[in-house]
Amino acid sequence: MEEILYxxxxxxxxxxxxxxxxxxxxxxxxxGINNIVTCQDSREVLSLVQNQKFLVILLDLMMPHVTxxxxxxxxxxxxPELEVLVLTGLNDINTAVSCMKLGAFDYLVKPVEEQRLVxxxxxxxxxxxxxxxxxxxxxLVLNDELRHPEAFADIITNNKSIRSIFQYVEAISRSNxxxxxxxxxxVGKEAMAKAVHKLSRPGSPFVSVNIAGLDDNLxxxxxxxxxxxxxxxxxxxxxxLIERATGGTLFLDEIGDLNVASQIKLLxxxxxxxxxxxxxxxxxxxxxxxVTATNRDLQSxxxxxxxxxxxxxxxxxxxxxxxxxxxRFDDLPxxxxxxxxxxxxxxxKKKPTPPKELIPLLATYHFPGNIRELQSVLxxxxxxxxxxxxxxxxxxxxxxxHRNPSLPNQTSVERSPARFNVxxxxxxxxxxxxxxxxxxxxxxxxxxxxxxQMLGISRSGLSKLLKRTDSSDLED
Numbered sequence: 001m002e003e004i005l006y007x008x009x010x011x012x013x014x015x016x017x018x019x020x021x022x023x024x025x026x027x028x029x030x031x032g033i034n035n036i037v038t039c040q041d042s043r044e045v046l047s048l049v050q051n052q053k054f055l056v057i058l059l060d061l062m063m064p065h066v067t068x069x070x071x072x073x074x075x076x077x078x079x080p081e082l083e084v085l086v087l088t089g090l091n092d093i094n095t096a097v098s099c100m101k102l103g104a105f106d107y108l109v110k111p112v113e114e115q116r117l118v119x120x121x122x123x124x125x126x127x128x129x130x131x132x133x134x135x136x137x138x139x140l141v142l143n144d145e146l147r148h149p150e151a152f153a154d155i156i157t158n159n160k161s162i163r164s165i166f167q168y169v170e171a172i173s174r175s176n177x178x179x180x181x182x183x184x185x186x187v188g189k190e191a192m193a194k195a196v197h198k199l200s201r202p203g204s205p206f207v208s209v210n211i212a213g214l215d216d217n218l219x220x221x222x223x224x225x226x227x228x229x230x231x232x233x234x235x236x237x238x239x240x241l242i243e244r245a246t247g248g249t250l251f252l253d254e255i256g257d258l259n260v261a262s263q264i265k266l267l268x269x270x271x272x273x274x275x276x277x278x279x280x281x282x283x284x285x286x287x288x289x290x291v292t293a294t295n296r297d298l299q300s301x302x303x304x305x306x307x308x309x310x311x312x313x314x315x316x317x318x319x320x321x322x323x324x325x326x327x328r329f330d331d332l333p334x335x336x337x338x339x340x341x342x343x344x345x346x347x348x349k350k351k352p353t354p355p356k357e358l359i360p361l362l363a364t365y366h367f368p369g370n371i372r373e374l375q376s377v378l379x380x381x382x383x384x385x386x387x388x389x390x391x392x393x394x395x396x397x398x399x400x401x402h403r404n405p406s407l408p409n410q411t412s413v414e415r416s417p418a419r420f421n422v423x424x425x426x427x428x429x430x431x432x433x434x435x436x437x438x439x440x441x442x443x444x445x446x447x448x449x450x451x452x453q454m455l456g457i458s459r460s461g462l463s464k465l466l467k468r469t470d471s472s473d474l475e476d
Contacts (some may be wrong), residue, residue: 230279
């Protein structure tokens, strides 16, 4: 498998001492930064910068021929977006202030601790990535375009909100940072995780695991693996899912159910890119991108102390929230067509013709199970299908059985329940009945059969009410 370079564009190390360059390269590579270009001759720096795109430059000050300070000034004048870190043996406050005024990202004095140097470089990289992501997202939204629509082929939609999510995913795809996908059950979180993977790590493994119900021991063994003799029954080394996802994506579903002990281990993996197989004292490096998903409110869990604050903020570096189906009912026609076709092929049947009442009927239901429930309902209907036109009996039965009377019917436009002020005049029964009939007809898009179901009366009864309404006589 081809090695994944991080960051996407290289960092440039400039120092006249070969040992310093070699030491920095080793230090960065052991911390996951492996896209590096070195330069020992300061006279070559400007040519390098002009002919190649760099993300960050680490620059020594005291060099022969051209000083680091001169280079800093010229680089920031020609390419102000470049982040330049100064690393020097000169511990002088005036020089430091001068470099910062010229636009240096930071000023570090040799010898510098490894942790501080690596963290400073990573901060500079992250700042550059954030700028790139913002500019990419802005461009995609302004031009209303997708560069890789094939990555989202498994997500059936024409919804503008979902399209903007696709554009955001494209903007963050080249980052190594974790992605948190939130949304209710059945909205398509795993499908979105796979889209992130296709854009971020194409051709590499996608490893998925549902961690709900895993205790700490099982979590560690499943993700990190174990060495021979780690516990009774460990007769050989076992590869964990993180290792199987090397160079690819590890998708952790139901992250909100992770116990506190396991949260600490996941945090270490995210922060250091390292993990310990069960029974081993030797850490292993992970190159997998971590994508997590949950249908729970992590903010609420954090406030109650059930979810670590540091892990919460680490996970939500990039966050994607998927809306419920009843917030994107404009997708019903395309989803229905897709699922009817899918069910017919699976069952070896001819695709049925959907009746014109199908979409208005589905739009009267709140779909607690979201897209997964819609798929199941349509599959059931097709499995019992006999005639040319799809029967609505199974669908109506499901809706009546699962309809929650405490929830208002939703349409593609969010509706607010009527509220009356204490000083307002409430409608008469005659007026209220007119309003209910009108509302039912609007929500059913003029379909009397569906409107009568919503009102809990017979079709003939509603027809009579409509005739009375037309004649302006709703008296009993």
